[in-house]
Amino acid sequence: MEDAHLSLDPAFEIAPVNRRLFGSFVEHMGRCVYTGIFEPGHPSATPEGFRGDVLDLTREMGVSVVRYPGGNFVSGYRWEDGVGPDRPTRLDLAWRQIETNRFGLHEFMSWTDRAGVEPMMAVNLGTRGIQEACDLLEYANLPGGTHLSDLRIKHGAAEPYGIRLWCLGNEMDGPWQIGHKTATEYGRLANETAKAMRLVDPGVELVLCGSSNSQMPTFGAWESTVLEHAYDAVDYISLHAYYEEDGDLGSFLAAAVDMDRFISSVVATADHVRARLRRTKKMMLSFDEWNVWNQARYEGREQGDFEEAPVLIEDTFTAADAVVVGDFLITLLRHSDRVSVACQAQLANIIAPIRTTPGGPAWRQTIFHPFALTARHARGTVLRVEPRSPLLDTARYGEAAQLSAVATLDDEGVTVIAVNRSAHEALDLTADLRTLGRLRLAHTHLLEAGADPHATEAAVVPLANAQLDGAQLRALLPAASWSLIRLTFTGADPA
Ligand code: AHR
Numbered sequence: 001m002e003d004a005h006l007s008l009d010p011a012f013e014i015a016p017v018n019r020r021l022f023g024s025f026v027e028h029m030g031r032c033v034y035t036g037i038f039e040p041g042h043p044s045a046t047p048e049g050f051r052g053d054v055l056d057l058t059r060e061m062g063v064s065v066v067r068y069p070g071g072n073f074v075s076g077y078r079w080e081d082g083v084g085p086d087r088p089t090r091l092d093l094a095w096r097q098i099e100t101n102r103f104g105l106h107e108f109m110s111w112t113d114r115a116g117v118e119p120m121m122a123v124n125l126g127t128r129g130i131q132e133a134c135d136l137l138e139y140a141n142l143p144g145g146t147h148l149s150d151l152r153i154k155h156g157a158a159e160p161y162g163i164r165l166w167c168l169g170n171e172m173d174g175p176w177q178i179g180h181k182t183a184t185e186y187g188r189l190a191n192e193t194a195k196a197m198r199l200v201d202p203g204v205e206l207v208l209c210g211s212s213n214s215q216m217p218t219f220g221a222w223e224s225t226v227l228e229h230a231y232d233a234v235d236y237i238s239l240h241a242y243y244e245e246d247g248d249l250g251s252f253l254a255a256a257v258d259m260d261r262f263i264s265s266v267v268a269t270a271d272h273v274r275a276r277l278r279r280t281k282k283m284m285l286s287f288d289e290w291n292v293w294n295q296a297r298y299e300g301r302e303q304g305d306f307e308e309a310p311v312l313i314e315d316t317f318t319a320a321d322a323v324v325v326g327d328f329l330i331t332l333l334r335h336s337d338r339v340s341v342a343c344q345a346q347l348a349n350i351i352a353p354i355r356t357t358p359g360g361p362a363w364r365q366t367i368f369h370p371f372a373l374t375a376r377h378a379r380g381t382v383l384r385v386e387p388r389s390p391l392l393d394t395a396r397y398g399e400a401a402q403l404s405a406v407a408t409l410d411d412e413g414v415t416v417i418a419v420n421r422s423a424h425e426a427l428d429l430t431a432d433l434r435t436l437g438r439l440r441l442a443h444t445h446l447l448e449a450g451a452d453p454h455a456t457e458a459a460v461v462p463l464a465n466a467q468l469d470g471a472q473l474r475a476l477l478p479a480a481s482w483s484l485i486r487l488t489f490t491g492a493d494p495a
Contacts, residue, residue, distance in 0.1 A: 001427070002390040004387065004430075005387070006385040006405055006416070006432070007432045008407050008432065013381050014336055014337050014381075015337040016336075016382070017336065017408055018336055019064040020118070021333065021341070021342045022064040023342055024058075024061075024067070024117075024345075025067040025289060026066050026069070027070045027345075027350065028071075028073045028097070029070070029073055030312030030313065031309050031312075034102075035309055035356060036347070036348030036354075037054050037111060038103045038111070042358075043359075050110075050114060054356060055114055055115055057354045058347065058354070060372060061371055061372045062371070063375070064117060064118060064375070066115070066119060066120065067343045068120065069082075069122065071170055072171065073094045074123070074170050075094060075124055075169065075177050076093050076126060078090070078132075081101045083106060087100065087102060091306055096303075096305070096306050096307070098307060098308040106155060109157070109161050123166060123167070123169065125168055126179025127179050130189070130193045133196070133197055134200050135148055137166070139151060141160050141161060141204075144160075164205050165204075165207070166204050166205070167207045167209070168209060169186070173186070173209065177212075183218065183225035184229070186209065187229030190208050190229070191233050194208075194233035194234050195233050198233070205236070206233065206234045206235055206236070207235070207236040207286045207288065208226055208227070209238050210226075210237045210238045210239050211239075211240075212240050213242070219265075223266060224272065227270060231283065236283070236341060237266060238288050239290075241258075241287075242290070242293035244292060244294045245294070246296060248394075249320060251397055252324060254400035254421045255397070257401075259290070259328055260331050263285065267285065267338050285335075285339045288342070289343060289345040292315075292325060293315065293345075297315075312350060313350055314349050316365070317353075317367045318454045318458075319366055320449040320480060321367055323370075323449045325344075326447065326482035327421070329371065366455075369458060370482050373484050378415055380410025382408055385416075387401065389402050389403035390427075392421060400421060402421050402427055403419070403421070405429075409436070413442060415487075416431060416485045417482075417483070418482075419482050420477035420480065421480075422479050422480065423450070423453070423479060424479050425479055426477060426478050426479055428477075430474050431473040433471045433487070438490040439490065441468050441473075441487055443462070444462050444463035444483065446460065446463040447481065449480040453480060463483045
């Protein structure tokens with residue numbers, strides 16, 4: 001068995017834990033909205049028609065921010081269709097759906113209130129432009145006294161919504177996107193839209209579209225061009241990434257190394273543009289779509305009938321998927337000096353931690369567990385943990401550290417989160433806690449995929465072998481596993 005080591009020191013700070021890293025995404029796609037979060041008549045439905053069981057699970061998961069209404073859907077969306085008493089039924093060209101518009105802005109905002117999450121809105125820069133983006137912002141955020149803000153009041157929302165986070169379109173580099181643009185076309189449009197939106201409401205935080213994924217032929221060049229155009233007008237550039245096993249478990253378990261390199265590449269590109277433009281502002285990152293998605297099984301939606309709330313990409317996740325999702329969260333935390341927003345895609349039914357049956361139950365998928373536990377116990381400040389780890393050789397991603405780990409430090413204690421990426425070998429982990437003061441083990445959690453990586457259930461059990469010997473933490477991490485160890489300062493109550 002191989003050894004790995006961490007050193008924790010309160011002086012090795014990365015950044016405060018940003019709650020916005022525990023975001024999710026609700027798109028008008030398949031059954032994410034209809035029969036996912038919204039199902040009037042469901043036995044658990046709230047008076048507004050929201051599924052109460054899904055609201056409970058969303059709160060249990062610790063979701064902080066929810067991006068809406070797309071995704072590819074937003075690039076053909078007319079936001080006005082989703083407000084007021086007359087809701088036209090339309091074709092959604094992105095997913096070949098019939099959109100009834102029963103759920104729109106007001107319903108989403110009431111849902112975010114009930115779920116206790118922050119909204120993150122996307123504007124349509126595919127088929128629409130500056131005027132419609134400003135109109136939506138005026139409708140949502142102005143207190144009153146203008147046509148559109150008064151219309152919101154007339155539609156029942158007396159107070160402005162005060163939405164801070166706004167995405168300037170979605171995946172505009174992708175040829176599949178309705179209204180797909182070149183980097184120059186998009187960079188100019190995004191810059192002008194951002195400038196105008198700031199005139200409507202100077203308090204907004206704006207996300208520029210980066211590449212749809214790091215395999216796009218224009219990746220890197222796209223970021224550089226759009227940032228050149230819009231650097232001063234935006235706060236974040238977006239990243240999207242989905243990973244799948246594709247027959248090679250060893251590589252899949254190390255997929256987070258690719259996420260790590262992707263983030264570093266976008267940071268490098270943004271900083272290069274900053275240098276060229278001679279700016280001081282640091283561009284932050286919004287990883288607003290990430291997850292495991294078995295795209296090999298996805299047949300696309302270019303043909304066939306238009307349907308209302310079709311069953312689309314309702315992937316069933318495995319124990320190995322949960323370990324990889326746990327590793328993605330470690331990676332996002334380790335980059336929290338630059339990644340300030342992250343949204344797992346999506347929340348319900350569509351490649352989601354929460355699944356539902358229409359009229360029936362809602363349940364947690366395997367990937368729910370590492371998300372919920374990380375969101376609950378990663379708090380305070382993210383620490384650099386200076387890992388020493390054996391290396392794995394993977395076919396898809398090359399060399400990868402066998403250990404992936406992060407730690408957070410708060411007033412009551414320390415949380416260590418670790419993944420053993422080897423499919424077969426356990427890892428003997430020690431962590432030096434000498435500089436942290438007197439601690440005791442509070443609780444431990446283990447999710448293991450080694451014995452049956454493709455099991456569609458994953459129990460979270462205590463990591464029974466974890467021990468604290470003076471200032472040294474020791475734990476045996478089983479092959480293909482995710483663990484969370486919570487230590488509390490002696491004198492403080494266990495959390
Ligand atoms: O999350 C599913 C889809 O994946 C989104 O609509 C799109 O933005 C991405 O390609």
